[in-house]
Amino acid sequence: MSGTGFFRAVPALKREGGSVSIRIDGRACTVRAGLSVAAALLEQGAVRFRQTPVGGAPRAPLCMMGVCFECLLEIDGIANSQSCLIEVRDGMRIGTQDGAARLAGMTEGAAP
Numbered sequence: 074m075s076g077t078g079f080f081r082a083v084p085a086l087k088r089e090g091g092s093v094s095i096r097i098d099g100r101a102c103t104v105r106a107g108l109s110v111a112a113a114l115l116e117q118g119a120v121r122f123r124q125t126p127v128g129g130a131p132r133a134p135l136c137m138m139g140v141c142f143e144c145l146l147e148i149d150g151i152a153n154s155q156s157c158l159i160e161v162r163d164g165m166r167i168g169t170q171d172g173a174a175r176l177a178g179m180t181e182g183a184a185p
């Protein structure tokens with residue numbers, strides 16, 4: 074599926090090449106190899122990557138270059154990953170983040 078949201082791939086820049094299989098919130102899909110995770114999700118039509126912890130406002134990538142931190146996702150079990158800076162890999166598991174990210178080794182309600 075081509076991106077239907079704010080960002081779209083420039084046709085002249087679309088690369089010929091392989092593809093990789095990833096899972097987005099448990100849903101299997103195939104995306105072009107070489108894309109960043111953020112670009113791959115946008116091409117799949119994603120419009121919400123996370124919700125803010127306090128107000129629950131939806132967020133999605135803004136800068137696509139590692140500055141704004143609006144593209145945070147859980148990637149292969151690592152919360153708060155900047156998806157615009159990480160290239161998709163075959164077998165990658167990607168999850169949207171709702172609210173505060175869980176940190177490895179912490180139980181819910183535990184003080185940091």
Ligand code: FES
Pocket residue numbers: 111133134135136137138139140141142143144145155156157158
């Ligand atoms: S989109 Fe801005 S840091 Fe990733």
